[in-house]
Amino acid sequence: MSSLPTSTPAAQGVDAVGIQAFLDALEAEPDLEPHSVMLLRHGQVVASGWWAPYAPDRPQLLYSLSKSFTSTAAGFAVAEGLIRLDDPVISYFPEFEADITDPRSRAMLVRHVASMASGHAEETFDRARAEDRDELVRGFLLIPPDRDPGTVFAYNQPATYTLAAIVQRVTGQKLTEYLRPRLFDPLGIGEAAWIADRKGRELGFSGLHATTDAIARLGLLYLRGGVWEGERLLPESWVAEATRAQITQEAPPVAGWSDWQQGYGFQFWMARHGYRGDGAYGQFCVVLPEQDAVLAITSETVDMQRVLDLAWEHLLPAFADGPLPGREAADAALADRLARLALPPGDGKHAPAERAEEWNAAAFTPEGGLCADQPTLTEIEVDPGGRLTVVDDGDRLELGFGTGEGGWTVADEPLPVAVSGGWTDAETLVVDLAFLETPHHLLVTCSLQDRTFTARWRTQPLHAGPLRRVRAPRSV
Known part of the structure; x- marks a missing residue:
């Protein structure tokens, strides 16, 4: 590159x-x-x-900045004659023809989903998924627009998902595959990965890591x-x-x-x-x-x-x-x-010498029996020498962290994560986990007194799941 x-x-x-x-x-x-x-x-x-x-x-999780890359893929498909902006959306999904009877849904054009002007007055993601969890396009088209398409703006994830689905259908490729020779390689863009749904279709509205x-x-x-x-x-x-x-x-x-x-x-x-x-x-x-x-x-x-x-x-x-x-x-x-730009690491000191034996291999369970911010997180083990083992959805993720010396301990495996923090007192360990391919930090506090922990996302990830997914997708 x-x-x-x-x-x-x-x-x-x-x-x-x-x-x-x-x-x-x-x-x-x-x-x-x-x-x-x-x-x-x-x-x-x-x-x-x-x-x-x-x-x-x-690579960084771009969230809805992914939409602009989806737009670019659609632009290439239009230039190649694979998509026409004034075609009805339903024309690209003939298998749904009998299901979609609302005249406004049938009048919705490609340009309308490209411009968040589907006629819906508000976000439809949850409703569309409730209509059809396995095929979001069908679920979206089953929701009658409130107004004529092209007359009202509503920021609406299924609209972009539908645009992305059209591109992937007419090209027979995932978005990343289609964009690689047309955009990524000519521009010198290296690694890029997109979260896909259970059908294997890349989301389009979010999920691109670049x-x-x-x-x-x-x-x-x-x-x-x-x-x-x-x-x-x-x-x-x-x-x-x-x-x-x-x-x-x-x-x-x-x-x-x-x-x-x-x-x-x-x-x-x-x-x-x-x-x-x-x-x-x-x-x-x-x-x-x-x-x-x-x-x-x-x-x-x-x-x-x-x-x-x-x-x-x-x-x-x-x-x-x-x-x-x-x-x-x-x-x-x-x-x-x-x-010299750098984020300040979490505060903390070395493990307290007088309590080191108690902290050694101590196991902690969620306070209240469930970690509300990350329900898949079930146990944390501590090595006062500077290692944290996080048990999440059955995975044992071993993470190193600085022991009162400041700075971040960075690892690529088992996850791209940087860890900082330490003991704030003899009874309390506070650790900051920065998931480096996303915007997010998970703040973990372990209490020796009752052998419990709390874990709180500073900003909640919008793609839910176990911690192993808080990274760019990897090829299998």
Whole structure:
């Protein structure tokens, strides 16, 4: 995989002081944990950094930013004549023809599911799954739209799932297989993996794991109108349609969430500045045509609007019309900081010597008999020398952690996880487990007094299951 071209901020007309202010602001937010950032201007990477223990080569769960990759797959299929935007959705699923009788469902077009304009007034995922747990497309089409398709916006996971299912049906390939020669390889995107459902169909609406670099490359392809290194990959017409408002929200603006009230394209959000793909807990691909820039971010936060607010506040004023001479010191200071980014590890001390024998191989069960946040987690064993054994869904996951020396202990197996923490007192062990291919942390507290533990997700994973799945899918 070739690296993207790099430059100094000043050479591309970006004030490094503004980038530093953006980093300061991200790190100062109490409910925001940044994991990575890449900023491109004029096709050059002017700033990139990963907060250790996160790293450049690790794929990240993109959540709904996956939708923009699904849109791109649909764009290729349209260009190849495999899909027509004005075809009825039901025409791609003739086996459901007799079941789908509602006229609005039958009138739903491909462009409607591509733009979250199916006619439903709200999210339908739970209802669709209740209608048909094994075939979400059928379950979705069985729910009569509230309005005529194309007249109302509702952010709706089964709409994107249906678009992805159409692509996979007409191509005979999974999304990752179809995108590999058309998008991933031409753009130099390496490892990418997508969560699939029980039918083996990749979800489309979520579940893609890819690197921050892959996010930046997708944004650059759209910024360049579908052209990569002089070769047209996507039709210019698809890029233009995908990144303009196909449908607008009727509801009054939600206080504090103005960037979600600007309209929706083909699996891209319009924004106060440019447009973007985004995913739960702070995964962003922000494209700024006016500034000729792309911003890629991975993070953990429930306040995604705050991330964009900080970008508008600090980065937009940093863009100049031309190179900025005499900024060598500021550029060097930024580069030094980006190379040293790190998340603070959990607090904790060495195992208390006077209680070491009690802690040695001590076993802990869930407080109250069930771990509410992670019901598959049934037991934890502790080795005061710095090892935690987590029993989850029958798996014994042995994890090392620092013993009061600070820092993160990083492992790829049995899971890509970084562990930090230690003893807060003689009776209590507190450990932070950062699942490195996702935004999520699991905070574990073991109490020696009653031999119980609590485990709490800082942000709840949206794809439920045992801990072995809190990672990118692996080929079997």
